Amino acid sequence: MTHCARVNMRCNRCDGDLPFDFTMAFQPIVDTQQARIVAYEALVRGPEGESAYSILSQVTSELLYRFDQACRVRAIELASALGMQEALSINFLPNAVYDPHACIQATLETSARVGWPAERLIFEITETERVSDRQHLRNIIDTYRDMGFTTAIDDFGTGYANLDLLTDLQPDKLKIDRELIMNCDQDRRRQILIKTIALMAQELKIDVIAEGVETQGEALWLARQGLTRQQGFYYARPALKALCTDLDDRLLRLRDVMNAMPPATGVASSTPTAGNTPMFPQGH
Numbered sequence: 001m002t003h004c005a006r007v008n009m010r011c012n013r014c015d016g017d018l019p020f021d022f023t024m025a026f027q028p029i030v031d032t033q034q035a036r037i038v039a040y041e042a043l044v045r046g047p048e049g050e051s052a053y054s055i056l057s058q059v060t061s062e063l064l065y066r067f068d069q070a071c072r073v074r075a076i077e078l079a080s081a082l083g084m085q086e087a088l089s090i091n092f093l094p095n096a097v098y099d100p101h102a103c104i105q106a107t108l109e110t111s112a113r114v115g116w117p118a119e120r121l122i123f124e125i126t127e128t129e130r131v132s133d134r135q136h137l138r139n140i141i142d143t144y145r146d147m148g149f150t151t152a153i154d155d156f157g158t159g160y161a162n163l164d165l166l167t168d169l170q171p172d173k174l175k176i177d178r179e180l181i182m183n184c185d186q187d188r189r190r191q192i193l194i195k196t197i198a199l200m201a202q203e204l205k206i207d208v209i210a211e212g213v214e215t216q217g218e219a220l221w222l223a224r225q226g227l228t229r230q231q232g233f234y235y236a237r238p239a240l241k242a243l244c245t246d247l248d249d250r251l252l253r254l255r256d257v258m259n260a261m262p263p264a265t266g267v268a269s270s271t272p273t274a275g276n277t278p279m280f281p282q283g284h
């Protein structure tokens, strides 16, 4: 295995301490059909739960590499400390990875040190700017896949995470952005776009996760299209240094509602559908 570039290339990109402290919040990703939490996304927060922006705004280009490394380390340490049994989704900026083999070493070392299995990691590719070096991004995804990790394209359908990324990249997962998900149970145009993405992903053998699900109506409509992997405030807000422990009843009730619906046509799967959305109490 390639050694860290710090050793063999005198790389010091991620050396040194960060001039600020931070921690992670965890938000569950559920499978509505299995009625269980399948993963958690680690989200940056200030030490007392301050916003992600309060931290990210302090990350200069000089600190980018070490911050990316520190995020992975902190997320894995917390996952282990919290006894997380599910997959752990970590966001990363492609431009914060110098060499995918080298820059994974601290992640693997942390995983071994705390005894949390690295193969449960999902790397979410977050695009805050167009990645000019597509070959670099492809190299990261291919390398991570070869190493047994799962990769996901984040915020798909908006901004820089768009269709053209799929012309030459083969991630394991797409996360459809909240901008497309919101009001999807009411908005015909969004329905067409989501169904098209789902169909395309199915053909490309890419799993889809719906982000930003905030209402029962959205959750049910998506599930009826076969989009059973979902994340959002409807299920749980991110919890600071904690895992969600009270979702079981809600997921079971949601599945009961879905199973009681009469069948109808869905584009992405044969999951039953219905014209009306039954109501049951919401809340987090």
Ligand SMILES: [Ca+2]
Binding pocket: 041, 091, 124, 126, 154, 155
């Ligand atoms: Ca993300």
